[in-house]
Amino acid sequence: MWSSLMLVLRTSIAWGMCGLLIVLFIFEGLFRNSPPNFVPILLVIGAFIAAISAASHIRRVRLIDQTVTSVTLANRHRRQIELPLDANTAFALIEASIRELPGAERVDSAADSLQVRAKIKRVAPFHDDYWSELPVTKWLNSGDNQIYATVSPGIDACSVIMICEPTRAGWTDWFILDSGVNLENTMALGRAISRRVAELRKTEKEATQQTVTEKELTVAKLNLLHAQVEPHFLYNTLASAQILTRSDPASADQMLGNLITYLRHSLPKTEDTPSTIGVELERTRAYLDIMKIRMGSRLQVQIEVPDYLKPVLFPSMMLQTLVENAIKHGLEPQTGGGTIWILARAHENNVALTVADDGRGFSAEGAGTGIGLRNVRERLRLAYGNTASFGIVANFPKGVAATINVPTTFIQGEQHA
Structure with a gap:
């Protein structure tokens, strides 16, 4: 209320003073004795019009902001x-x-x-x-x-x-x-x-x-x-153990022990608990021990993985997928079996893990559906984007070599020179 009253008074006085100055300037030479009677009336009318204009301004400010203060009333x-x-x-x-x-x-x-x-x-x-x-x-x-x-x-x-x-x-x-x-x-x-x-x-x-x-x-x-x-390997192993219980109970017991070790490393992990090359290698060793019982002397294994690379983070089940693929499509169909090599090498900021065999290679008889290898590629793409890669080539003099390249990321507290 005080702000509105001050605005009306300020505007009326300003117009009144301005009008008075104009009247005195105009009529000074014409009416030296006294101004005409209508001059005060004109000044009052001017002040009244100014007051009405100020009231209109106040009314619209109230409609716009609902608060009338010196700040809202300003131009x-x-x-x-x-x-x-x-x-x-x-x-x-x-x-x-x-x-x-x-x-x-x-x-x-x-x-x-x-x-x-x-x-x-x-x-x-x-x-x-x-x-x-x-x-x-x-x-x-x-x-x-x-x-x-x-x-x-x-x-x-x-x-x-x-x-x-x-x-x-x-x-x-x-x-x-x-x-x-x-x-x-x-x-x-x-x-x-x-x-x-x-x-x-x-x-x-x-x-x-x-x-x-x-x-x-x-x-x-x-x-x-x-x-x-995972499932089809579990079914095959249990079926083999069932057969061995009749003919070779000791081997059946050894196979079931290896299966327990394998399953212990295959239990679901939380999202914040990644796997490592060392863990995957232990799982794969258990799997290979099971396969040695099934294949006997037809399966030979050579592993060359430096200890300092075992803490490197690595996707779970990928190593076993490559090993399983090599045995199933490369060595098992071959009469004399063969050898599997598991090699790990560090290069700059990457680690290359290779699974090689001297089996049947890329022959039509040894080719599978390719689901396992497609899964490897898809999982690498989803987990690493363009920073990881997978390649598979012919081994010399025969067989296949599959290599997974991942960034060198050590599990916390496990990095060694």
């Missing part, structure tokens, strides 16, 4: 907004918000200095544009407006200062009120910024949700691929 408004964005993103957001304001005619922006200046055409809120454009009344209107915004970069956020004001000089604010137009521009710009920040956050949330969903699908697919490798 010029300054706002400071803190945005949780980097400076370049905030600058682009502010510029786009200003360009979409009603009446924006010219927008000048400087990305290097993080400044935006715009001219906003004023639309008369209470009367037709025809009357506002008349030469007699045009000066009495507040004229066009302008917006100046600057972005101050910070570490994790930035600060935006916005100034909305008329294009005319500041001293005219004593006589001319803008009917809340710049307050309306300030609030509209604030709403536009809030909307765009909300849309940006929504997009980021959707992208994060999509990433989580893709990760869950990847884990599910990895589990499915992993599950495809």
Whole structure:
């Protein structure tokens, strides 16, 4: 209430004083003795019109903001907004918000200095544009407006200062009120910024949700691929142990012991407990011991894996898949069996693990369905992207050599020189 009363008094006094000065200047030479009787009446009418204009301004400010203070009643408004964005993103957001304001005619922006200046055409809120454009009344209107915004970069956020004001000089604010137009521009710009920040956050949330969903699908697919490798080996081993219990109980007991060792290393692990070359090698040794009982002297094994490479992280079941593939398609179909080599070598930031055999090689008789090798490729792609690779070539003088290359990542606390 006090702010409204002060605005009315200030505007009325300003117009009254201005009118008095004009009357004294005009009529000084014509009426030296005393001014005519209608001069006080004109001054009262002018002050009354100024008071009505101030009351109209107060009423519209109340409609726009519902709060009438000296800040909201002003023709010029300054706002400071803190945005949780980097400076370049905030600058682009502010510029786009200003360009979409009603009446924006010219927008000048400087990305290097993080400044935006715009001219906003004023639309008369209470009367037709025809009357506002008349030469007699045009000066009495507040004229066009302008917006100046600057972005101050910070570490994790930035600060935006916005100034909305008329294009005319500041001293005219004593006589001319803008009917809340710049307050309306300030609030509209604030709403536009809030909307765009909300849309940006929504997009980021959707992208994060999509990433989580893709990760869950990847884990599910990895589990499915992993599950495809294990069951048939378990069935075959149990069937072999059942047969050996009748003919060779000692071998059956040894096979079941190796199977227990194998299954102990095959128990499901949490996502935060990765496997290593050492763990996979122990699992594969148990598998090979089982296969030695089944194949006898037809299977020979040579392993050359340095101890310092055993803590290197390695996808579970992949080593056994290569060994199983070599036995099933390379050595078992061959009358005299053969040898399997397991070799591990470090090269720069990668570790190459090779499984080679001297079996039947890439012959039509020895070819399988290829599901196991496709699973290896797919699991490597899902787990490592382009940083891992898988290759399979012919061995010399016969057989096949399959190699998996993975980044050299040691399990925490296990790295050795």
